[in-house]
Amino acid sequence: DTGVSQNPRHKITKRGQNVTFRCDPISEHNRLYWYRQTLGQGPEFLTYFQNEAQLEKSRLLSDRFSAERPKGSFSTLEIQRTEQGDSAMYLCASSRVGPLTINYGYTFGSGTRLTVV
Amino acid sequence: AQTVTQSQPEMSVQEAETVTLSCTYDTSENNYYLFWYKQPPSRQMILVIRQEAYKQQNATENRFSVNFQKAAKSFSLKISDSQLGDTAMYFCAFMKHAVNYGQNFVFGPGTRLSVLP
Numbered sequence: 001d002t003g004v005s006q007n008p009r010h011k012i013t014k015r016g017q018n019v020t021f022r023c024d025p026i027s028e029h030n031r032l033y034w035y036r037q038t039l040g041q042g043p044e045f046l047t048y049f050q051n052e053a054q055l056e057k058s059r060l061l062s063d064r065f066s067a068e069r070p071k072g073s074f075s076t077l078e079i080q081r082t083e084q085g086d087s088a089m090y091l092c093a094s095s096r097v098g099p100l101t102i103n104y105g106y107t108f109g110s111g112t113r114l115t116v117v
Numbered sequence: 118a119q120t121v122t123q124s125q126p127e128m129s130v131q132e133a134e135t136v137t138l139s140c141t142y143d144t145s146e147n148n149y150y151l152f153w154y155k156q157p158p159s160r161q162m163i164l165v166i167r168q169e170a171y172k173q174q175n176a177t178e179n180r181f182s183v184n185f186q187k188a189a190k191s192f193s194l195k196i197s198d199s200q201l202g203d204t205a206m207y208f209c210a211f212m213k214h215a216v217n218y219g220q221n222f223v224f225g226p227g228t229r230l231s232v233l234p
Contacts, residue, residue: 031220043224048220089160109161113160
């Protein structure tokens with residue numbers, strides 16, 4: 001297993017366009033997280049999935065953002081009608097957790113850097 | 118809500134010397150975990166060390182150790198025998214212990230550490 005994979009690595013888009021990012025987690029991991037990291041800041045939590053269920057969304061996830069994990073494997077994060085304020089790095093992470101246990105093996109990908117011009 | 122503060126935006130240290138990075142946090146939770154993550158230019162977040170709040174003994178991983186002061190809500194990272202490869206952004210992070218919900222990180226703003234030859 002090569003870890004958490006994110007594509008594309010970089011994305012430049014014009015304001016108003018839609019963009020979609022993909023995250024492939026570690027295969028045996030049942031949880032998948034999305035974070036956003038703006039320049040000079042720590043990552044901020046956006047949303048997470050347990051298998052295919054989206055269990056939690058932060059206030060940062062506006063209506064223009066949607067995330068899916070249709071078969072409990074890879075996930076996509078789509079941003080509609082992009083704005084310059086969406087420019088950031090979008091990090092994906094995955095972990096394995098059993099019932100009544102904490103997270104183990106929390107692993108981050110290398111992120112997709114989005115620039116909105 | 119939890120907050121994590123890192124009061125040192127940048128630090129530098131000579132190779133082979135020791136440096137301490139500061140972190141304070143605010144929470145009303147009693148059961149939680151604290152982490153230090155390293156983010157080199159490759160962008161991937163790499164776990165340096167973790168501490169369970171219920172453990173009084175400070176965690177140690179080779180050259181990395183923490184000073185966890187639960188009452189003071191302080192969690193500093195000491196790097197001994199600094200190496201050039203330690204140059205990176207360092208993030209302090211908090212995770213509350215919760216079953217199924219809320220198991221996301223709250224990160225501080227980071228400290229940029231430069232190890233000088």
